Amino acid sequence: MNTFKTILFAYLIALVSVTILPKFPIYNALPNLILVISLYLIFQNEIREGVIWGVAGGIFLNFLGFKMLSNTIITVAVILLTIFLVRKFFETSNVYIFLAFCFIGTIICSIFLQPSVNILVIAGYLLSSLYSALVGFLIYLIYRKKYSQRLNIIPME
Numbered sequence: 001m002n003t004f005k006t007i008l009f010a011y012l013i014a015l016v017s018v019t020i021l022p023k024f025p026i027y028n029a030l031p032n033l034i035l036v037i038s039l040y041l042i043f044q045n046e047i048r049e050g051v052i053w054g055v056a057g058g059i060f061l062n063f064l065g066f067k068m069l070s071n072t073i074i075t076v077a078v079i080l081l082t083i084f085l086v087r088k089f090f091e092t093s094n095v096y097i098f099l100a101f102c103f104i105g106t107i108i109c110s111i112f113l114q115p116s117v118n119i120l121v122i123a124g125y126l127l128s129s130l131y132s133a134l135v136g137f138l139i140y141l142i143y144r145k146k147y148s149q150r151l152n153i154i155p156m157e
Contacts, residue, residue: 003052006049006052006053006056007052007056009053010034010052010053010056010057010060011056011057011060013033013034013037013057014033014034014057014060014061014064015060015064016033017030017032017033017034017061017064018061018064018065021033026127026131027124027127028124028127029124029127029128029130029131030128030131031106031128031131031132031134031135032075032105032106032109032110032128032132033057033135034053034054034057034058034061034075035054035075035078035079035102035105035106035109035132036102036106036132036135036136036139037053037057037139038050038051038053038054038057038075038079039079039082039098039101039102039105039136040098040136040139040140040143041053042079042082042083042086043086043093043097043098043101047083050079051076051079051080051083054075054076054078054079055072055075055076057075058071058072058073058074058075058076059072070112070113071109071113074108074109074112074113075109078105078108078109082101082105085101086101095137095140098136098140099133099136099137099140100133102129102132102133102135102136103129103130103132103133104129105132106125106128106129106132106133107125107126107129110124110125110128110129111125
């Protein structure tokens, strides 16, 4: 997919994230679609697209009402950390590792975007992370035929 299409789709998903998804929360939890799709692309060896998706989606989320630049910085940091960890520790992977990264990445983003020690807020972080992992699994099910039955991981060098 070319860069223009990636940025356009990132804008559409950011728009859905701030307009439609808040209408369908699960116990006030919302998935981080931009992060989940970025991670999915990274796990499909589409690293350039995943990073562009994360940067563009984070910028669009910032302009659509979230804290300025914080969403972009945190999303890109999680994406870069994921790329590093995947290259360093995983030769091969499966959907469970992808879902674990979705879960942990959403927790990291939630903690940095809304720091709190309130137990209800922390429970919300966990619910949002589970919701993101569920959305990640749905994305995997939809696109697995395109990318094969297993997720591909960047070979270690």
